[in-house]
Amino acid sequence: MALLELRNVEAYYGPIAALKGVTLDVNEGAIVAVLGANGAGKTTLLKAISGALDPEAGTIRFAGAEIQKRAAWDVAAAGIAHVPEGREVFRHLSVADNLKMGGFLRRDAGGLAADLERIFGYFPALRARVREMAGNLSGGEQQMVAIGRALMARPRLILLDEPSLGLSPLLVQEIYRIIGRVKADSGVAMLLVEQNAKMALDVADSGYVLEGGRIVLAGSAERLRSNEDVKEFYLGIRDAGVRGVRRWKRRKQWR
């Protein structure tokens, strides 16, 4: 039995179907990537899991229990933390208070202090700005706050919605390096939504491709990386054709 199991999940915005029957598994300790273009339904998928949105049909089981009807705070209490699209930090709270709110449901002061240290280990930039209002931080630092806030809950599953969005290539690498470290350190499972397919497939164990609210492709990260369609549409690579040849020539000239 997988840690998270979605079966035929459908979600609507009024009359518009955003998820048209999504079935997906996340195993304990695994990183699962969901790739998809703008408007594919990635954010809707994560919102349906974390209870910000009630699915119209289908079931969502987490650790064996059905959670599709639960409110967001009950889903959080069950052990799912959500790093939302656009970071959504508490802008007028300090970095310290943002992190403290991540651990809102926990009472073990010792464990919280240890986790705070661990997060500062991952993101030394945050330690230096711990008294600063989160709204005054750069986009990259806010992403670190959002990830740190999720880690403070000591969850069994983290939902990550486009953590690379709007960050410089260097920062994207940094964030993904930390995601890899978190997995190695704590074995927490992650469901990672991305348009940046290369970064996501490098860190993930397996993945799904979402298009127009449907899963159109699923497999191990390795298989997806070598799939022709994924290469063409999500990794920007083409093996054959005029464009591919031109690109190859250009590369040769540059070197």
Add this chain to the structure above:
Amino acid sequence: MDPLIVFLQAVVSGISIGCIYALVALGFVLIYKATEVVNFAQGELMMVGAFFAYTLVDLGGVPFVPGVLLALLATAAFGVILNHLLLRPLIGSPAFTIVLATVAVSTLLRAVVAMIPGWGVETHRLSNPLAGQVVPIGKLVVSAEHLMVIAVTVVLVGALYLFFSLARVGVALQATSQNQLAAGYSGIDIRRMFGLIWGISAAVAALAGVLLAPAAFVHVNMGYIGLKAFPAAVLGGFGSLPGAVVGGLIIGVVEELAGLYAPEGVKNVAAYVVLLAVLMVRPQGLFGISKRVRV
């Protein structure tokens, strides 16, 4: 009498009435910040709180301090219930609908209180241990009631400040008011937070009612003071707690001074004159964050 003393006397009583505006304005702002609802029944929550205190202390014979504390608790519970019965079902409705619902509640509360035997439309006197006492400060003679109002307000505002900045639940209330989505994801039960903020806001209003009672008696229409507290909240930037306090104090003092130096009648509109003057210079209010769109 020495004109300076007269002036200072007016300033002190202005600060004292300003504290009451500040407390009612704080209630407005607390609910608005957390739930984005402007609660036009805030003045009536104050009135209900004063009636609870009157009932417990003067009709029920409970000693003053415990009687008032019980009245604050009862009003808090009343606020929680009001939110539960009335506003929770309206979550997701247009803001205008919700605001109108609070206007309806204010009218309803006045009507119901007027019908309750022993409350009615008469004015009642809430007995007051400090009645008639004065405290001389140099040449100034200040009424003990005024000092009490100021002292209680200072303590309450300090306590609220500590609660919101240090207590786990206080910070969670702030988090909820800043980002409901992220608060929910963090495990904060937003509905419970809304109930809590209504409770706190109602208790603060009740305290304002008890503090106002010696000056204005307990009366079904005492909630109209909300009409002064509302400009105080806007003056402070609606959404800023320190702003609500400073706005209340400014309006209280300006009103008192207008009563002293300006022609008859100016006192009654002073609050709005100050408000308009400030908004012309700073449209976002004194403590507000500018959101003006460049055209």
